[in-house]
Each structure stands twice: as structure tokens, then as C-alpha cells.
Amino acid sequence: MAYNIHHCNPPSKPGMIDMAAITHTIGTQNPDLVALQEVDVYTDRSGAYNQAEEIAKKLQMYYYFGKAIDYGGGEYGVAILSKYPLSEEKVYPLPTQPATKGEPRIIATAKVTLPDGLQIRFGSTHLDAQKDSMNRQLQIKQIEAIASSEKLPFVLAGDFNAPPGSTVIRQLDTHFTRTCQDCPPTIPVEHPNKAIDFIAFRPRSKFRIKTHQVISETYASDHLPVIAVIELLP
Template sequence: MNPSVAPAASSLRVMSYNIHHGNPPSKPELIDLEAIVNTIRKQTPDLVALQEVDVHTERSGAFNQAEEIARRLNMHYFFGKAIDHQGGEYGVALLSKYPLSETVVHRLPSKAETKGEPRVLATAKVTLPDGTTLRFGSTHLDAQRDSVNRELQIREIVRIASGEPLPFLLAGDFNATPGTGVIHLLDQAFTRTCQNCAPTIPVLKPTKAIDFIAYRHPAGKFSVASHRVIPETYASDHLPVVAQIQIRK
């Protein structure tokens, strides 16, 4: 793969998208990865955090969804496995127009008695054409009604981020809305690209914002130029989120 060389960026277009393993909710038996690819392509992002990504599973087929989406978009990628699933793997992924290095899958904690599905934070170092470097992460927090695991998981993400010297962009499905303890903990360490955030689920008549992009940076490195929820209602059960982030040189 030879991703195209993009011009030096004074801003980054960042997208977060829970892709529901490429399954349109209106067609339970169908995998329509092209609908996901087209949704991403229309937004021309520099960086994309994906959640609910299949690799070689029975339900999706014998291929790596992260790799295939990246190939069709001519982007770099990194897949972070959360669990083994249906003969393959399932987790989160990063897509980038720019080179990725120092890729890591951080296992996130949960209380054993809850029997929560294992969750991860996948991160990579991104090097922009002008030599600027940053850390980019994708995560998908616990979905149980009780927030105990989500709070443990966001605390661990904050701990990881607090030891990171690079500017940190974090995106994902937090399964928590603004005003909850989980998002309060996120907001103590990161700045979300929206404050009065438009809802992202369900895709038809959405009522809850649970998908966010956030950043942590030294001395005003980042600022938000725009934040949008994209009204794409076919491809997934979540609406994608896109933010334009300015980078101070």
C-alpha cells in the first residue's frame, strides 16, 4: 500500500465511527463495507477512529475489515483486537493518511463479577508531513447499564494519556452521555470537540450523544474549527462524528 502524500497540515480532519461490523441495521444479514467506505470518503478525513471492526469472522467473511477499508481509502491502518469472535477477531481500528508507528493495544479493566466484554484502547504515533507528531487513539467502552466498568476504563485511559508527552487525540464510542461520571472524568483530562453535542444514536431520530472526539495537548496546540454529526442513516447503527482541529505551529 502506498498512501498518497498529503500536503502539510495546519489542521486535521478527524472522524469517529462505530461501523457495526459493516452491517446496515435495516439489512441484518448483509455486510455492506462499501457503504462505510463511501461515508468515510465523503468526509475526506485525515484520521479515523473505528469501532466494532471484524477480522476474519463468520458473520463478516474471511477478510480484515480494517485493512480492506484502509485499502479502498488509500490510508494506513492499525487494528486493535478486543476479543476473539466467531473464529476471528473483533475490536477497534485507526486509519490515517499519514504514517503510523509505535502502535499499542492497551487492555482496559473491568470488574470480574460483571462479566463485561473485554475492551481496549488502540493507539499509534502519527507523523504529519511537516514532522509534527501526535498520539491518536480509538476506544469503545463497556456497554452495560451500570457504569462501573466504563468509569474504570476511562480512568485507565486518563492514566495512559497523563504519561504521554505527545499531544493526544482520542476518539470513540464511550457508551456514556455528557453529564455522566464517565464523561466528567473524560473532561477533566481532555477537551471534547463539542460541548452541546448533537446526538449520535439511534441513527433514526437520534436522542443520545455517546460518540466523541477529544484532545489533550500542551500549551494550546489544538483548537476546534468545527464539529459535525454526519446524518448518514443507512451504513451503521451510529452516526459518524467529524471535527476539524487546528494545529498551532
């Protein structure tokens, strides 16, 4: 699953934090792995909670939080949730042109050991949101450089802030295979018209796509969650 959780703030209720709604949305789909974006840890706006930890605890999952920035007395970034043990957790900073004054972005990765002993690398990322795609282009190229040195099968998920056909997603498609081609839209939650949240993998020969869908959950966040079932081939 890929899910931008909007720091657990339902857009229809400004200032309110509803972790239970996010937890319920994820739990209903029962995913093995989740890439979360816009996660708060001990911030003024969200309270004395590590949101990744709290959600993982309720779902009985392992977790790893990757800080992108300091924010509101705490931290803000992306996270990984997993039913299976995580190791080799790491945060990689992604490039931003200083002149753009773009918010620092990262990719968080971890090695996941599956019940049959097979291992994969799983990554959660959230690319730059500015209208100009300069930073996103730099960031996706950096992610590809990271992935190119990876010996394990690699699953990447997140909010790319770019739709299919854009320069950024065309670049993504040169190194990864997305779980959708005619991708259902993920924003806005009411009458969605643009797909910017994706799940992708490499190498193509190691995976088989079984299903891809966008979940119509319009309360919990300003993004719709994306879930795909992919088979890891031995």
C-alpha cells in the same frame, strides 16, 4: 472522525455486510484520521476479510487494527485509519470488574507523523456497554493514566457509551477537551437523541477547534459518524 461501524452491517439488513457503504461514508468526508469501533477481522459473520485493511485499502490510508476479543473464528475490536504514516502502534487492555462479566475492552493507539513533521498520538476506543457505568468509570480512568504519561499531543476518539453529564464524560472532561460541548446526538440513526461518540484532545493549549458535526448517514451503521476539524498548534 469517530465511527462505530457495526461490523459493516446496515441495521436495516440483518446479516448483510456492506463495507462499501462504510467506505463511501468515510471517503465522502475525507478525514485525515479515523477511529473505528466494532471492526471484524476474518469472522464467520463477516467473511474472510480484515475490515480495517479492506476499508483502508479502498481509501488509500494506513491502518492499525487492535483486537479486543476473539470472535466467531476471527477477531473483533477497534481500528485506526490515517492518511499519514503510523508507528509505535499499541493495544492497551482496559479494566473490567470480573463480577460484571463485561466484554473485554481496549484502547488502540499509534503515533502519527504529519506532513510538516509534527507528531501526535491518536487513540481509538470503545467503552463498556452495560447499563451500570462501573466498568466505563474504571476504563476512562485507565485511559487518563495512559494519556498522562504521553509527551505528544493526544487525540482520543470513539464510542464511550456515555452521554455528556454522565460520570464517565465528566471524568473524561477533567483530562481531555471534547470538540463539542452542546453535542449533537449520535444514536439511534433514525431520530437520534443521545450523544455517546466523541472526539477529544489534550493538552488544550496544543489544539484549536474549528468545526464539529455529526453526519446524517442513516443506512451504513447503527451510529452516526462524528467528524471534527481541529488545528494542531506548533
